[in-house]
Amino acid sequence: MAMEPPRKKKKKGHAPEAQFRRALDTCSRNGDLAGALELYRAAISDGTHLTTYHFNNILHLCSTSLETLHYPDKPSAIDSSFDIFNRMIADGILPTEATITSMARIAAHRSEGGDLAFDLVKTMKEKYGASPKLRTYGPGLFWYCKNGDADKAYDVEKHMVLNGISPEEPEIAALLDVSVRSGREEKVYEYLLKLRGSVGCVARSTAEILEKWFGSEIAAEAGRLEWDVRVIRDAITMNGGGWHGLGWLGKGKWRVSWASVGSEGRCSCCSEVLACVDIDQKDTEMFADSVASLALARETCSNFRNFQDWLGKHAGFEAIVDGANVGLYQQNFADGGFSLSQLDAVVNELYKRSQGKWPLIILHNKRVRVFMENPSDKELIEAWRAKGVLYTTPSGSNDDWYWLYAAVKLKCLLVTNDEMRDHIFELLGSNFFSKWKGRHQVKYTFAKGVLVLHMPPSYSVVIQESETGSWHVPIYDKNSGELQRDWLCAKR
Structure with a gap:
């Protein structure tokens, strides 16, 4: 076939x-x-x-x-x-x-x-x-x-x-x-x-x-001649600085100029000093609540609630120090290296800059236990404890939640080189996180053992409205440095 x-x-x-x-x-x-x-x-x-x-x-x-x-x-x-x-x-x-x-x-x-x-x-x-x-x-x-x-x-x-x-x-x-x-x-x-x-x-x-x-x-006619200065200032404070949002202030022609802003934030045309802008009060409270709710979902609830209670009774700090980040800076991780002297240098420098106010140091208790075995380290740890400036996080906890929550809740500086890009920070999903970091994060370096703190800038590169009604608008220019940036200055 x-x-x-x-x-x-x-x-x-x-x-x-x-x-x-x-x-x-x-x-x-x-x-x-x-x-x-x-x-x-x-x-x-x-x-x-x-x-x-x-x-x-x-x-x-x-x-x-x-x-x-x-x-x-x-x-x-x-x-x-x-x-x-x-x-x-x-x-x-x-x-x-x-x-x-x-x-x-x-x-x-x-x-x-x-x-x-x-x-x-x-x-x-x-x-x-x-x-x-x-x-x-x-x-x-x-x-x-x-x-x-x-x-x-x-x-x-x-x-x-x-x-x-x-x-x-x-x-x-x-x-x-x-x-x-x-x-x-x-x-x-x-x-x-x-x-x-x-x-x-x-x-x-x-x-x-x-x-x-x-x-x-x-524009010359838009505005009012009288306003309550205290109301304007309170609004600026509530908004985190840099704007009040209460309408045009003043009347009369505007003097419009292209200006530059010096390193201290002073406008070359009108001599006003620009503000260092923070997130507003509402966003700050939302941010703190978000950090707390995420921490409570991932930490042992009793541990983090204990920290919240403790922080509520010790709310006078102006700076928080990410102890692990500072102590491990440029150390040999393979040897488990941790420089307590670096951490001490940061703490003392912050004390000097704040006219005698100690920062809060956040450290995990497993590190503290190791220090307690060394007499000189033990003496320093006990001195911090006596001053009430050391909080040791318990076993199984993540330090990050504690120092971040403290810095947000107390509206103070945070000393860390952590870029805060890890998954825990991504969970926050906050569009104002970067603005908050720019205002609160203090980075540092140790050049040949000498500490240098990189404080937040003295002013923010953002559109600003002053309590007198003037405006300053920064212009984007990828080819110019900050001091060469053009600003639009508008003042009555």
């Missing part, structure tokens, strides 16, 4: 869908929208099954092509994009966030672009179950800002916030610009404070928007 010849296996990658994808990817890489549209029409004609990937790829290419000024036939590309989007929905393929973002960008090229783009975003969750991102809001927001429709731009920003999305500098700068052009003094103030909370330094283009505002007649 004759055997049938073996059937040839179809080579992978030769199915129409795969061929279409490869050709489409080539068009995408080359920015060839005309070629991609031709492929799409042929695929529809041939009955090729199109997926979310195919539709998103074509629509993304449409949106990027429309943003290039040299594209020859924008009206046709816009119409084709909406036809493709409608086909996608008709085929039962749900648009994703990427789809809506591309369509919003495309819609923004129409005369009614702002409304079209924003409507797509407002309905995407209900219609398609897709959640917007910051980029999804951009087309509608920027369209309204560019075309001077301030109220609708504010509506977009409000919708963003309701969906848990915070604008970043490009969005805030656009909102500032439309507010300046519309003469909306209260919104300029609002977005200036949002800008302050969003970034440290601003782009020069953003600073130029603010320069335009401070030079306007409306």
